[in-house]
Amino acid sequence: MKINTINTKILIIIASAFIIMTLSIYLFASHYLKSMIDGYQESVYSEKIDTILDMLERKYEHLTETFLIDAYQEDFKQSFLEDFRSSYFTGNDQKVYPFILDSKGKCMIDAGMNGKSCPPKEKSFFAEVKNEKKGSFEYAFKGSAYWVIKRHFPQWDWYIGYIVPLSVKYTHFYSFRDILAMIMAVTTVLALFIVSLLVTNFTKPIYQLTKASLALSSGNLDYPMKVNSSDETGILTQSFLSMRDAIRKTISDLNEKNTILTQEIAERKRIAHALKDSEQRYRLLVENQNDLVIKFDTSNRLLFVSPSFCNTFDGKEEDLLGKNLLELIHKDDRDRIQKTLDATHVPPYTCFHEERTLTKSGLRWFAWSAKGILSDDGTVTEVISVGRDVTSRKKAEEERELLIKNLEQKNAEMERFLYTVSHDLKSPLVTIEGFLNIVKKDLKKNDTSKLPSFISRMLNASVKMRELLDDLLNLSRIGRVVNEYEDVPFRDIVNDAMELLSASIEKKNIKITVEDNLPVVRGDRQRLTEVVMNLLENAIKFTSSEKNPVITVGTKKGEDGVIYFIKDNGIGIDPIYFEKIFGLFNKLDPNSEGTGVGLALIKRIIECHNGKIWVESNGQGKGCTFCFTIKA
Ligand code: ADP
Numbered sequence: 276m277k278i279n280t281i282n283t284k285i286l287i288i289i290a291s292a293f294i295i296m297t298l299s300i301y302l303f304a305s306h307y308l309k310s311m312i313d314g315y316q317e318s319v320y321s322e323k324i325d326t327i328l329d330m331l332e333r334k335y336e337h338l339t340e341t342f343l344i345d346a347y348q349e350d351f352k353q354s355f356l357e358d359f360r361s362s363y364f365t366g367n368d369q370k371v372y373p374f375i376l377d378s379k380g381k382c383m384i385d386a387g388m389n390g391k392s393c394p395p396k397e398k399s400f401f402a403e404v405k406n407e408k409k410g411s412f413e414y415a416f417k418g419s420a421y422w423v424i425k426r427h428f429p430q431w432d433w434y435i436g437y438i439v440p441l442s443v444k445y446t447h448f449y450s451f452r453d454i455l456a457m458i459m460a461v462t463t464v465l466a467l468f469i470v471s472l473l474v475t476n477f478t479k480p481i482y483q484l485t486k487a488s489l490a491l492s493s494g495n496l497d498y499p500m501k502v503n504s505s506d507e508t509g510i511l512t513q514s515f516l517s518m519r520d521a522i523r524k525t526i527s528d529l530n531e532k533n534t535i536l537t538q539e540i541a542e543r544k545r546i547a548h549a550l551k552d553s554e555q556r557y558r559l560l561v562e563n564q565n566d567l568v569i570k571f572d573t574s575n576r577l578l579f580v581s582p583s584f585c586n587t588f589d590g591k592e593e594d595l596l597g598k599n600l601l602e603l604i605h606k607d608d609r610d611r612i613q614k615t616l617d618a619t620h621v622p623p624y625t626c627f628h629e630e631r632t633l634t635k636s637g638l639r640w641f642a643w644s645a646k647g648i649l650s651d652d653g654t655v656t657e658v659i660s661v662g663r664d665v666t667s668r669k670k671a672e673e674e675r676e677l678l679i680k681n682l683e684q685k686n687a688e689m690e691r692f693l694y695t696v697s698h699d700l701k702s703p704l705v706t707i708e709g710f711l712n713i714v715k716k717d718l719k720k721n722d723t724s725k726l727p728s729f730i731s732r733m734l735n736a737s738v739k740m741r742e743l744l745d746d747l748l749n750l751s752r753i754g755r756v757v758n759e760y761e762d763v764p765f766r767d768i769v770n771d772a773m774e775l776l777s778a779s780i781e782k783k784n785i786k787i788t789v790e791d792n793l794p795v796v797r798g799d800r801q802r803l804t805e806v807v808m809n810l811l812e813n814a815i816k817f818t819s820s821e822k823n824p825v826i827t828v829g830t831k832k833g834e835d836g837v838i839y840f841i842k843d844n845g846i847g848i849d850p851i852y853f854e855k856i857f858g859l860f861n862k863l864d865p866n867s868e869g870t871g872v873g874l875a876l877i878k879r880i881i882e883c884h885n886g887k888i889w890v891e892s893n894g895q896g897k898g899c900t901f902c903f904t905i906k907a
Contacts, residue, residue: 281481285474290467297459305452312448317411320424320437327435328426331355335430352431360384370443376404378432394421394438404434413441480508484515496523567641567662570648575600575616578657587664589635605631605638619647620655629665640669691859699743699860703736710736746872750859750879758799765793765839768800769828772808776815783819787811790829794837798905802880809873810841810901816868818845818898835904844898853890881905 338344338351359373372393375383380401382393394400394416403412404425411424422444425436442449480503490498496519502512561568561581570579580595588595588603601609608630618626624647632641643662647655710729717725769789773780780787796803811826818824827842848856848863855861857878862871881888885906892899 281478282471282474285478286467286471289470289474290463293463293466297463301452301456301459304455305448308448308451309445312445316422316439316444317424320439321410324424324426324435324437327359328428331428332430356383370440372438374434374436374438376401376434383433394423404436414438477508480504480512484508484512487515487519491519491522496526565663568659569600569662570657570659571600572657573620573655575613579659584662587634603632605633607631616645616658619645619658624649624655629669639664639666641665688859696743696747696859700740703740703743706736707733743870743872746870746876750872750876758801760798761800762795762797763800763803765796765830768796768803768807769793771804772811775804775808776811779812779815783815783824785815785818785824785826787826787828790827793830796839796905798884799880802883803905806877806880806903807841809877813869813873813901814841814843814845818843821845833904836906838902838904840900840902842898842900847895847897848890848892848899849895850892853892856890857888877903 334351334355335344338347344351356375359375373384374393374395376395377383380398382395394414397416400414400416400423403414403423406412410426411422414421414423420441422439422441423436424439425434427434483500487498487500500512500516500519502509502516564581565583566581567584567587568579568581569577569584571577577596577598577600580592582592585592585595601613604612612628612630615626615628618624626645627643628645629640629642631638641662642665643660645658645660648657648659650656710733714726714729717723766789773787773789807828811828814826815824818826821844823844825844827840829840829842831838831840852863856863857874859875860871861874862869878888881903886904888901888903890899890901
C-alpha cells in the first residue's frame with residue numbers, strides 16, 4: 276500500500292481520529308468508573324464496619340447500663356472476637372480480610388492471610404491505621420496493593436477494619452474495562468473497514484483520473500475512461516475527457532503545423548544556403564572591386580562599408596560604421612546631397628549625385644548611384660550606394676570648361692582685335708587715300724606746291740601703319756614661337772631690359788632702383804625681357820614729367836608665390852581703367868606715344884607663363900605699380 280495515495284491518507288486520518296476518540300472514551304470511562312467503584316466500595320465497607328460497631332456499642336452500653344461491664348468485659352471481648360472471626364473468615368478462598376488492632380498495635384484478629392506475616396503485623400500499617408484523618412488508604416505489601424478501611428472503637432481503643440486487595444476491589448471495573456476495550460477495538464476495525472470501502476468507492480474515480488493523467492502525461496491519449504456519476508467526480512472526469520479531446524486536437528494541429536514547419540525549415544535552409552552562396556559571391560565582388568560600396572539607414576548612418584571605402588577614407592570598418600555619411604562630404608555639398616538622397620525614398624527609389632569628399636588623399640570627386648531598399652511594409656529603411664572616383668574626369672571637365680571659357684574669351688578678344696585692327700589699320704590708309712586724291716586733283720591742275728607736305732604726311736601714315744603691323748606680328752607670334760624655358764636670375768632680365776633702354780633712361784635722367792637678392796625665374800628669357808622692358812618703357816614714359824622720377828624694380832611675397840613689381844611715381848591710373856589698359860590698342864591718352872599694344876602683349880606673355888598681371892594705383896597723379904607672377 277502506497278502511503279501517498281488519497282485512500283491511505285484518508286484512512287490514516289480516520290483511523291487516527293477513531294483511535295484518539297476510543298482512547299479518550301476509554302480513559303474517561305475508566306476514570307469515571309473507578310471513582311464510582313471507589314465510592315461504592317467505601318459505602319459498602321463503611322456500612323459493614325458501622326453495623327459491627329453499632330452492634331458492639333449497643334452491647335457495650337447495655338452492659339454499662341446494667342453495671343455488668345466490669346464483670347463481663349473480658350468475656351464480652353472474647354465472644355465478640357469469636358463472633359467476628361467466625362462470621363468473617365470464610366476459609367482458604369477468602370478475598371476480603373478483616374482485622375482488629377488494639378491500642379498498641381497488637382493483632383486481635385490478624386486478617387488470616389494464609390501466612391505468618393500479614394499487613395496488620397507491620398508497624399507502618401499500624402501507623403497508617405492510627406492516622407485519624409483517614410478512614411481508608413491504600414497499602415502495598417509483598418508486591419500486592421491493598422485497600423484498607425478502618426474505624427476506631429474508643430471504648431476499648433480498638434481499630435476495626437478490612438483489607439481488600441485492589442484486584443478484588445476493582446474486579447468488575449477490570450472486566451468492564453476489558454469488555455469496553457474489546458468493543459472499541461472491534462468497532463474501530465469495523466469502522467475502518469467500512470470507511471475504507473466507502474473511501475475506496477469515493478476515490479475510485481479520482482484514482483482512475485490519476486491513472487488516466489499519468490497515461491496522458493506519458494503520451495497515451497487512449498486510456499479508457501468513463502463518466503460513472505453526475506457528482507463532482509463525474510464532472511471532473513467529464514472535464515478531463517474534454518481536456519483530453521482538446522489536447523488530442525491540439526496535438527493533431529501541432530503535428531500538422533510541425534509538418535509544415537519542417538518543410539518551411541527545409542526550404543529556409545535551402546534559401547539560407549543559396550543566400551550564403553550568393554552573399555559569398557557578392558562579398559567577393561564587393562571586396563575586390565575598386566568602386567566604393569556602402570549601405571546606410573534613413574538617418575544617413577553607415578551600416579555597411581566595403582574594403583575599398585575603408586581604404587579610401589583610411590579608416591577601420593568599425594570606426595566608420597555608425598558614422599553619418601554627410602560628415603565625409605564637403606560641407607558645401609551636404610544640403611544638395613541630402614536633397615538628392617531624398618529621391619531614394621520615393622519611386623523609382625534611385626538617385627545619382629556627384630560630390631566632393633574628403634578622403635585620405637585630400638578632396639576628391641565621387642559619383643554615387645544610390646538605390647533605396649524597400650522593406651516589407653513598403654517603406655525605404657536602407658539605401659545602398661555605389662561610388663566611383665571621378666576626380667580625373669571632373670578635372671578634365673573643369674579644364675574643358677576653362678578651355679571653353681578661355682576660347683570664348685579669345686574669340687571675343689579676337690573679334691575685338693579684328694575690329695580694332697581693321698579700324699586702326701584703316702585710319703592711315705584713309706589718310707593716305709585722302710592725300711592721294713588731293714594730289715591727283717592738284718596734279719591735274721599742275722599744282723605741286725603742297726606735294727612735299729602731302730607726301731611727308733602720307734609717309735607718316737604708312738610708318739604708323741608699319742608700326743601697327745610690326746606690333747601685331749609680334750603679338751601673333753607669342754604662344755607660337757616658343758623659346759626654350761630656362762632658369763634665369765631676374766636681376767639679369769632687369770639688367771638686359773635696362774641696357775636696351777639706357778639711352779632714354781639717361782636722356783630723361785630717371786632714377787631706377789633695383790632691389791637686391793632678386794630670385795631666379797624660370798621661363799622664356801627673351802619674352803620676359805620684353806615684359807620688363809615694356810613695363811620700364813611705360814614707367815619712363817609716364818613719369819618723365821615728374822620733378823624727381825623714381826622707378827623701383829623688386830619682388831614681394833604673395834599667396835601664390837613671388838610677385839614681381841615695377842613701381843613708378845608717374846601720372847598714375849584711375850582704378851576704373853585697371854582692366855581696360857590691358858586691352859589691344861587701348862591708350863588712356865590718345866596723344867601719348869605708342870600703339871596701345873604693349874600691355875596686351877605683356878599680358879599674353881605672362882599668361883603663356885601661367886602667371887597673372889595686374890596694376891595697382893591710388894588714382895591719377897599718384898603713381899602706379901605693375902605686378903605679375905610666373906609659374907612656368
Ligand atoms: P603704349 O604702347 O601705347 O604705351 P600700352 O599698352 O603699353 O600702350 O599702354 C596702354 C596705356 O596704359 C597707355 O597709353 C597709358 O595710358 C597707360 N599706361 C601704361 N603704363 C602706364 C604707366 N606707367 N603710368 C600711367 N599710365 C600708363
